[in-house]
Amino acid sequence: MDANYKLSFFRSVPYLFTVICIFIAIVKSTAADDDQLALPGCRSRCGDVDIPYPFGLSEDCYLNRNFSIRCENDNSTGRPTPIYGRNLVVTNISVQLHEITINWFVARKCFNESGHQVRSNTPSLNVSTLTVSGSKNNFVVLGCDSYAFLNGFENGTNYSMGCMSICNNRRDVTDDDGCSGIGCCQTDLPKGRLKRLTINPKSFNRHQSVMSFNPCTYAFVVKRNHFKFSRAFLDDFPEKQLPVVADWTIQKDAPCRTEARNESFCACGGNNTVFEPTAVDGSETQYQCRCAEGYDGNPYLPTGCKETNECLGPGPINCTKSQYCENIPGAYICKERSRSQFPLIKICIGVAIGFIALFISSSWFYLVLKKRKLMQLKEKFFQQNGGLILKQKLSGQEDNSSSTAKIFTEKELIKATNNYDETTIIGRGGFGTVYKGFLPDNRIVAIKKSKLIDQNQTEQFINEVVVLSQINHKNIVKLLGCCLETQVPLLVYEFVPNGTxxxxxxxxxxxxxxxxxxxxxxxxxxxxxxxxxxxxxxxxxxxxxxxxxxxxxxxxxxxxxxxxxxxxxxxxxxxxxxxxxxxxxxxxxxxxxxxxxxxxxxxxxxxxxxxxxxxxxxxxxxxxxxxxxxxxxxxxxxxxxxxxxxxxxxxxxxxxxxxxxxxxxxxxxxxxxxxxxxxxxxxxxxxxxxxxxxxxxxxxxxxxxxxxxxxxxxxxxxxxxxxxxxxxxxxxxxxxxxxxxxxxxxxxx
Known part of the structure; x- marks a missing residue:
């Protein structure tokens, strides 16, 4: 083992502990995620999206039909995609935040040069369990002769808001201005809960004065910081749907599951699950379930929330060096260490250090033996295949290096053929297999892996390599060299591209x-x-x-x-x-x-x-x-x-x-x-x-x-x-x- 190899090995040792810790963290994280997914026996994923209960992909796996998700293949990508309601694509569901991110449609109204309306759609979002988040979305209008209204209900009362965007020509609009009202208008939604939303796009003058570069009005609700304006959007806005964050709740009159602990609010599971009524439509007709402090997991599962072990968690623990952390239900306490505990700790640390040292030394020793054995095997094959004889014969040809066969290493040819990948095979015959290879100097070569040769004919084989390498004829494939470090010799020829x-x-x-x-x-x-x-x-x-x-x-x-x-x-x-x-x-x-x-x-x-x-x-x-x-x-x-x-x-x-x-x-x-x-x-x-x-x-x-x-x-x-x-x-x-x-x-x- 050379010095560089040893140095690289020891440099990698400190990262071993990091890798182990990361692996443990991933396992713990995965276990925690599994706790907040679907009911036992139900699918918990559609494509790249987790589907946690009370949502589900089949009748026995969701709370009620308001939480039914369909998993369908997307026509454009062919990938499984979760669909909510009639046609809303779901990209994320959070049980802790009670949020669902959906793709909602862009409203548009377009006109032709004669001022006739040629295209229009006014999307609406009317799902009883969903309310659009006012703090996490914006209302945007695109166009130079445009305005639009967002109509709906806020906390049970009618609500309407609008946004207007005007400009005279394309030069007035720059990408740097963002949505300032010239080509693009953006406004915040009210902080309350919005339901039954409808977007109605309008035009002041049917886009007649700006028809050459802006024939349409576009309006949409979009997740904050998810939309960036571009002047090119005035000609054509390519997006048909954009992400919107909505809050979800449970209806009080939702059917109960028999496993539920509380018949009044049956959606909440057991184990320190907290019921929180939510005021929607002017009355507390809906609610949400949350885990009590010191507990986590999915509060809607029948098993409810699970206790958090704060002593193992990533959060701060306010214990001194002379204290140790002890977990209790919903919290933790710091206790003073007794003197008898210190020797035990030292013993544990010593055993751990000894185990780590043993692991490192045994791994290093194994790698050393493995590399030494590999080098000895290569040397054995090199001598067995006549490498010393070839070196001796080539030493007398140094004055004519252009016709001297090169002795390639096994590493060079493995790299040239991508470890003899099946896709690099260009021929098979009675005497071996031929691979196409790429040398570091960009030369393309044909590498022939011969079948077993007679060891008694080694000297003749070497003579043939020497003689063939000296042949320089336009109608004979040039032998460039060979590799003798393998059990079967490898011959390297010039590559001829047009087949046989x-x-x-x-x-x-x-x-x-x-x-x-x-x-x-x-x-x-x-x-x-x-x-x-x-x-x-x-x-x-x-x-x-x-x-x-x-x-x-x-x-x-x-x-x-x-x-x-x-x-x-x-x-x-x-x-x-x-x-x-x-x-x-x-x-x-x-x-x-x-x-x-x-x-x-x-x-x-x-x-x-x-x-x-x-x-x-x-x-x-x-x-x-x-x-x-x-x-x-x-x-x-x-x-x-x-x-x-x-x-x-x-x-x-x-x-x-x-x-x-x-x-x-x-x-x-x-x-x-x-x-x-x-x-x-x-x-x-x-x-x-x-x-x-x-x-x-x-x-x-x-x-x-x-x-x-x-x-x-x-x-x-x-x-x-x-x-x-x-x-x-x-x-x-x-x-x-x-x-x-x-x-x-x-x-x-």
């Missing part, structure tokens, strides 16, 4: 965009890359798994990738004896039978890739007829029967418009698919032939007499030369290879 050739061949939407020129260009570039690996690399490399899914596209530039099955070829060897690896449908039949891997094995696999480019068919498909399941055999049969253009892909009318080039590519593919490896051309020869066909398409004037004959004569000469070298006949060697081809039974019989 397989996707572009076999997915219909992408295939129709793959023109013949693009197909031929991809084939030529892939052949050039393989030729480079076979003959131009410092140590020849046999790919061993050539297929469209291992050819990536960067804006239709081919890049050969995935060297998980590759083999380095020593300078003094032509073939390698190795266990057969590869993908069914692309495997060289000679390699399959002899276990002798040569460069010509890649040539065969590339021949299958050429056929896929020509036909847009998969190398192996169990959905096709039995004789067509192997694409290579089906292609050679079609070529022998002169039916090549029956299986050529139809996009862009390739068969008719590029007949010469298609035929040339087919002849190259036929040579590559020869059963005898010696009869196949080298990848360098294939690359030259494909590049020639590509240039022929770009410059058709190069062979004006008959470009097909001239080019194919050159190709046939290559075939004839190889046949003569092997003592065979050119006329039948390609077609006879079908007869000698390894037949794999896919029928399952």
């Amino acid at each position: 050739l397989s996707e572009h061949i076999h997915e219909r939407e992408k295939s129709i965009k793959l023109s013949w020129e693009t197909r031929l260009g991809i084939a030529a570039e892939a052949a050039e890359a393989l030729a480079y690996l076979h003959s131009a690399a410092s140590t020849p490399i046999i790919h061993r798994d050539v297929k469209p899914s291992n050819i990536l596209l960067d804006n239709f530039t081919a890049k050969v990738s995935d060297f998980g099955a590759s083999k380095l070829v020593p300078q003094d060897q032509v073939e390698l004896a190795t266990m057969v690896q590869g993908t069914l449908g692309y495997l060289d039949p000679e390699y399959l039978h002899t276990n002798q891997l040569t460069e010509k094995s890649d040539v065969y696999s590339f021949g299958v890739v050429l056929v896929e480019l020509l036909t847009a068919k998969k190398a192996i498909s169990f959905d096709r007829l039995e004789e067509e399941r192997s694409l290579a055999m089906h292609f050679l049969c079609s070529l022998k029967r002169d039916r090549l253009f029956e299986i050529v892909v139809v996009e862009g009318d390739i068969a008719n418009n590029y007949k010469e080039q298609v035929m040339g590519v087919a002849m190259i593919a036929k040579m590559c698919l020869s059963v005898n490896g010696e009869d196949r051309p080298s990848m360098k020869e294939v690359a030259v032939e494909l590049e020639g066909l590509r240039k022929m398409g770009k410059h058709p004037w190069a062979n004006e007499d008959d470009p097909l004959i001239d080019h194919l004569e050159e190709t046939e000469y290559l075939i004839a030369r190889k046949d003569n070298d092997s003592g065979g006949s050119n006329a039948n060697s390609a077609y006879d290879s079908i007869r000698d081809h390894v037949l794999l039974d896919f029928s399952g019989r």
Whole structure:
């Protein structure tokens, strides 16, 4: 454990006590909140709003229908929303304050340029149990030709008040003025209790003089300090509802619950619950319940209020150091400590300190061991995966840092892939999983997590990493480095953004965009890359798994990738004896039978890739007829029967418009698919032939007499030369290879 880690750990220790105290406080607070919620067995929440009794969400959960709340999904948000009365949205209910916050509608009256009224609404609030709070709301009128009345009852008598707002033009109104009477008027409500309210918006001159910027009068009651005026509101006030604070009470003639203690005022529960009559409509017909001093909770629940333990509460306790607090019903008292109590306190403090010290030391010791064990495991994997060998080999390449593989740490790659999140996976194959990662220098990389490797091949694996990292070819995916701190080595490649050739061949939407020129260009570039690996690399490399899914596209530039099955070829060897690896449908039949891997094995696999480019068919498909399941055999049969253009892909009318080039590519593919490896051309020869066909398409004037004959004569000469070298006949060697081809039974019989 380094010094910074220790320092950060000890700095965090003091916060442990704070966290524990906060947790205890939250638990206590939650328990207190639960005491003042719904009846047992009833829902106490709708969306984000607590619904305490006497309110409730079902018939058995509220005192009477005056306290019924409906929980409905909001059409705009889809979230559960409590509704009171017909259509009042509830945002808060307080049992202690006897308040409910509801969203009440904005009144508006609008006119058109002809002075005709086009829109009007006059909302009213007439709920018998609710009275609008005069001390917690304001009455507001918006407009430049506007006034409005608020009508209702105050303490049982008729009540009416108004507010007026006038201005001549938009320049008269500024946001800084607030509601001063120019564009906006705001006034306080009377301190009494207002019931049965109605808002009536008006206009002096139907807004004709200010129509260009203020066609409407708006009026509303709103919770204090909840509304801030803006000049933009004169054009259009977007709010349809605003919060209003209302007081609620219980009717004296409300039906009683049988659990109630007092039949006269049955809504109040037991345990020091206090009844308070409330004068409304000129008589004491309504009341509220409160907890007596020293008690808290929900006074409306049958269990009533609960005693408050002041000695544990957050409030001040007026006891001296020589005294201790003792809770009594509804209050507390301070008592003098006896001498016998002090040793006990000291013992408790000592035990507590000892426990805390033990906890801290054991936690620190555990973290130290865990980190040390993790570092030892990483070091073990690093050595096991050949890290020391790689470091030694890379030390001699410091003069050429641009082509030197970087050794990444596990921490770097975890951060790059967001801890190998499933969403960063861009490919899965027989040799591992590939993740998309982002390095700190903003480079995008592909990180391949290989499957378990043979520990006996560690040195060869390191050699391959060194050799591959030195390859710098435009058509080969660049190996940037590796990570050896994990059980399975991780390889880091450059990221190629446009997917695999397989996707572009076999997915219909992408295939129709793959023109013949693009197909031929991809084939030529892939052949050039393989030729480079076979003959131009410092140590020849046999790919061993050539297929469209291992050819990536960067804006239709081919890049050969995935060297998980590759083999380095020593300078003094032509073939390698190795266990057969590869993908069914692309495997060289000679390699399959002899276990002798040569460069010509890649040539065969590339021949299958050429056929896929020509036909847009998969190398192996169990959905096709039995004789067509192997694409290579089906292609050679079609070529022998002169039916090549029956299986050529139809996009862009390739068969008719590029007949010469298609035929040339087919002849190259036929040579590559020869059963005898010696009869196949080298990848360098294939690359030259494909590049020639590509240039022929770009410059058709190069062979004006008959470009097909001239080019194919050159190709046939290559075939004839190889046949003569092997003592065979050119006329039948390609077609006879079908007869000698390894037949794999896919029928399952």
